Amino acid sequence: MATLTQVEMNIVNGNAGLPVIQVEDVHKYYDLGETKVHALRGVNLTIEPGEFVAIMGSSGSGKSTFMNMLGCLDKPSSGKYLLEGTNVAQLDKKQLAEIRNRKLGFVFQGFNLLSRTTALENVELPTLYARLDKAARQARAREVLEMVGLGDRLDHFPSQLSGGQQQRVAIARALVNRPAILLADEPTGNLDSRTSVEIMQIFQTLNDTGLTIVLVTHEPDIAQYAKRIVVFRDGKIRRDELVKQRPRAAEVLKTLPQVDENDAELAEINDVAVLPVTIETATLNEAR
C-alpha cells in the first residue's frame, strides 16, 4: 500500500469531506461524420455524499449521456469530472474498470441481467471481478438479495421473475460490492406505477443509510421521492432545486391499491407476496 499514488489512494479510501461528484463545464460531442451532435453543452453539477438526486428532462436532452459519463463508461469531450476528488481523465482503463466495480453501482432501464444465469449468479458477478473468494462472493450476494426481498428467489432465472423482481436483482447486483454511488438510468421506465414506487422505497431506504443516489427519470411523481431534482434541456441544466415535502415511498405504498387495474400482470401478484411491507398493506386495507 505504501507505493500507492494519491490517485489510487482516493480510489481505495475515498476522500472524506470532498463532494462525491464534481462536474465542471462538461461538453460532449458525438461525431457522426457529416454532422456533430452536441449532447452536453457546459454542464456544472456538484453532488455531496448522501444526496439523492433525480435528473429529469425530455427525451434527447442528454440525461443518459451524462449518466454514462458519471458511470465512467464514457469520457467528456471537454471539461472536468472529479469523482471523490479524482480527475477521471487521468485514470487508465484498468483503474476505470476498478472504479465501476467498487465505487459505482449501475441500474439500467432494461434490467440488463444475464439470461440463463440465476439471480444469485447475476448478483455474484461484480464480486467475481473484485476477486473475492467463493465463500465471500456467495455470502455477499445472498445478503443483498435478501435485502431487496428476494431471499427466496436465489436460483430463479430472469425469465422466471417479474419485471419488478428483475429490477430488484439488478439493484442487488449494483449494491453487492458496497459502492459509494448508485447510478440508475430510468430504473422504473419498464415498470408499472406500483412496482415503481416499490423500487423507490428500496432507493429511499438505501439513501437513508448514507448511499449517494443519482437517478434519471422522466416521470415527475417518481422524481418526487428524491431529495433534489435537476432538470436537463438541450444538454444544459435548466433547473436545480431541492424537493420540499418529500413523500416516503413506504407510506405511499399503503395508499395504493394492491394490484393496479390498468397494468395488472399475473406476475405482480408474486411481487406483492414477497415484500413484507405490502403484506402489511394488504391486512391494513382489509382492516379499514
Add this chain to the structure above:
Amino acid sequence: MDFIAILRIAVQALTRNKMRSLLTMLGIIIGVGAVIATVGVGQGAQQQVQDQIAAMGTNVIFISSGTVNRGGVRVGSGATKTLINEDVQAILREVPTISAAAPGAGTSAQLVFDNQNWNTRVTGTEPQYFQIRDWNFAGGADFTGDDVTHSANVVVLGATVKQNLFGGSDPVGQTIRLGNLPFQVVGVLQAKGQSGIGQDQDDMVYVPITTLQKKITGQDWLQYIIASASSQPASYAAQDQITSQLRDRHRIRQGQDDDFSVRNLADVAELADQSSKIMTLLLASIAGVSLIVGGIGIMNIMLVSVTERTREIGIRIAIGATESDVLRQFLSESVVLSVAGGIVGILFGVVSSITITKVLGWHILISSIAVVAAVVFSMAVGVFFGYYPARKAARLDPIEALRFE
C-alpha cells in the same frame, strides 16, 4: 478472477449450445485423431520393417542380377542372365570377409499332396541359405550339400504351404508332387509372418539350386546371391570387393554399367526407415492441416458468439470487468473447446490406431510424444484462433454494447 471460476463460466457458456459446441469441436477431434492414428500406424510400420531387417541380419549382402538406376530403385532384376553358380564359389573363395554365400533362383509351381493343391513360389538354393537368413526349422532339417551335388528331389516347406497341404499332420518324410516330379519333404520352416510390404513370407518352398535349374526351369543362371560378412563394418568392404570381382568375372569394361547390383541390408534398413519416416511425416502433416481447419471453425463460432453476446459483454464491462477479464473469458472458451476436442481426438486416434495395427498384426505403438504434442497443439490452436474474437470482445465500447439488441 480465479482460474476455476473462469473455467466454470466457460464450460457453462459452451454447454448452453451443446450441439454447436460439439460440431465446432468435431474439426479438432478429427484433426487430432488423424494425427495420432497416422503417427501411430506409421511408427508401427517402421518398427515392423526394422524388426524384419534386423531379423535378416545387418551383415547380409544381397547381390541381384540386373542394374540399379541412380535413384536406388532396382530395375530389370533377373533380366540379365550373367549371374551363375560359379560366381557364388568365386565370392566365397576370393572375398575373405565373406563367411557364407548361397545362390537364389525362383519360379512358381503347383504342389500336390493327396487331394490337396497349392500354387506357390519355389526357390532354388543351397543349405547355407538357411544359415545366412537365420531361419529355424519347425520340423525336419535343411537339405544337404550332397542333395545339391546330386540334384536330389528334396524340398523344404514354408509354414503356409505346410498348412495348406498337410494341415495338422507331419509332412517330414512324405512325398509331394512339384510340377510333374515327386519330391521328398525334408524340413518345415517356422512361421515368419507377413513382410513389411504385406507379403506372406511363409508361402514358399525351397529345393536344391541344381534341382531347380536342371529339372524344373532348365536354366542355369541365378536371380540373386545372398552372402553374409563376418561383421557389419566388414560388409561395406565386402560390398566393394564383390563389385570389382563380379565386374572382372562378367568382363565389364570400364565405363560400362554393372549387370548386377550389390546391396548391404544395413543400407536397405536405413532406406526403408527413411522412406517410412517421410511417409509418416507426410500423412501427419496432411492430418495437421485438418487441425488448422478445425481452428478456423473455432474462430468462426467464437466470432458469432461474441456478436450474439454483445449485450452480455457490455453488462460485464459496466459492472467492472477489465479488458483482460473479458479477453480471458472468451479465450478460455475457445481453449476449452479445442482442448476438449483434442482429448476426444486422442481417444479416437488411439482406438483407431490400435484397431489398424491389430488387424495388420503389428506391434501397437502409441507415441506419448504425439499425445502430448496433440494436447499442446490443440491448446495452441484454441489460443491462436480464439485470440482475435476474444480481443474483439474485450475492446467493445460498453455503451454501444449495452444498446445492442
